[in-house]
Amino acid sequence: MEITVDIESTTPMFTQLVMQIKQAVQSGQLVPGDPLPSIRQLANDLEINNKTVAKAYRLLERDAIIQPKGYRGTFVHPDAKDNCSVDxxxxxxxxxxxxxxxxxxxxxxxxxxxxxxxxxxxxxxxx
Amino acid sequence: MEITVDIESTTPMFTQLVMQIKQAVQSGQLVPGDPLPSIRQLANDLEINNKTVAKAYRLLERDAIIQPKGYRGTFVHPDAKDNCSVDxxxxxxxxxxxxxxxxxxxxxxxxxxxxxxxxxxxxxxxx
DNA sequence: ATATGTACCGTATGTGCTAATGGTACAACT
DNA sequence: AGTTGTACCATTAGCACATACGGTACATAT
Structure with a gap:
């Protein structure tokens, strides 16, 4: 999937990331078990800081949208789609x-x- | 009654005014019906802007501590003392x-x- | 005339907070 | 070795806000 970030936008970057990934899950572009790019990798691709991506991932984890599996990477949570609607x-x-x-x-x-x-x-x- | 304002204080001037007048009401220095100095006059005495005094008066009016009577001036509200405790x-x-x-x-x-x-x-x- | 409360336009200054950045380090997995 | 998520130290640029200021105007009262 394609993830972009608009630096000029007034909405914070980490919020943009969260929204995009949530939408990808709801639209079916991302299904449970799918691997997500690592924090560092995504930060490199978007040319932004690791912390910003980490912050977005932390929020997504709290909402049970994604699931960090130890040190093996981060994956889409089994109940991701359901938890997306819980707003x-x-x-x-x-x-x-x-x-x-x-x-x-x-x-x-x-x-x-x-x-x-x-x-x-x-x-x-x-x- | 004496009203003073400390420009050096960190607490805003209009807050100082509000507090002093409230305290004067609670202590009995000001009783219902007493006239208050006009906005312009008080501003002149304290050598501050009209707006600052007007702001303080507006807050006091909202809390029903004072009562502006049309164009005849501002007076202490009948229930001023009671309304002081309503925070x-x-x-x-x-x-x-x-x-x-x-x-x-x-x-x-x-x-x-x-x-x-x-x-x-x-x-x-x-x- | 004079004074009243109120309302509108505007500007300027300081302060505080957010978001994002950088760097470093650790333990655990492949 | 290389990568992962995570945690801590720090700084900086920018924005939003609060405060206070100045000027002007209006309708209404004395």
């Missing part, structure tokens, strides 16, 4: 929309929401 | 903490949360 993103979006709408209805400023949000997120990760 | 900020923080904790428990990355958050907020304000 964490959509659920996050729905919840956040609901919560933020409530805030704004109460008259809370965007600035205030942003500030508290950043603070809470840092607090939760720092600890 | 919108705390409620926002509590809700967001709960929501974000759920996300992180589900394995959602900070980056993903941030991206969706920014997107949702823009979506809700843009429209």
């Amino acid at each position: 964490l993103n959509a659920w996050v979006r729905k919840e956040l929309t609901q919560t933020i709408t409530a805030f704004k209805t109460a008259g809370v400023t965007d600035s205030e929401i942003r500030i508290v949000f950043a603070d809470v997120l840092n607090q939760l990760t720092g600890v | 919108l900020n705390a409620w926002v923080r509590k809700e967001l903490t709960q929501t974000i904790t759920a996300f992180k428990t589900a394995g959602v990355t900070d980056s993903e949360i941030r991206i969706v958050f920014a997107d949702v907020l823009n979506q809700l304000t843009g429209v």
Whole structure:
């Protein structure tokens, strides 16, 4: 399959990678068991840093789309296609929309929401 | 009452104003019906911009601490003291903490949360 | 006339955070 | 030996945001 990355795009590279691979799985271009290019190899092909590709792979692994098999490489997860439809993103979006709408209805400023949000997120990760 | 502003402080000026007026209400220095200095006058006294004072007043009005009466000036709200204890900020923080904790428990990355958050907020304000 | 609250246009500056980069290293597999 | 995934150290460029500023204007009150 063909994987490309648009450096000019506003969407982060690692996000682009994740989306493309997910789409490839959903369209059937990638089926369970198929090998994926290694992190280093893909990074070389795209002329980007290893870390960026590694980050995308880490996210895909969390969603059980791909499966790193020890040191033998990375492969498409058996339940990849099913797990593609489980869209964490959509659920996050729905919840956040609901919560933020409530805030704004109460008259809370965007600035205030942003500030508290950043603070809470840092607090939760720092600890 | 005396209102001062420390330009060197890291806390924004408008926040300083809000806090001082709130405190004056809680301590009883300002009681319902008391007139507040006009935006322009206070800005002149403190040698800061009108907008800064206006911003503080706008926040105080939202929290029902003060009450702008048309073009006759601004006065302390009847329920000012009660509304001082109602902290919108705390409620926002509590809700967001709960929501974000759920996300992180589900394995959602900070980056993903941030991206969706920014997107949702823009979506809700843009429209 | 004068003062009020409010609204709009704009600019400028500093700060903080993200994303992406580089390099190095390790253990385990072929 | 060569490759794999992973982890740590670090830095940098760029963007978005918050704050504060200036000016102007309007309708309405005293």
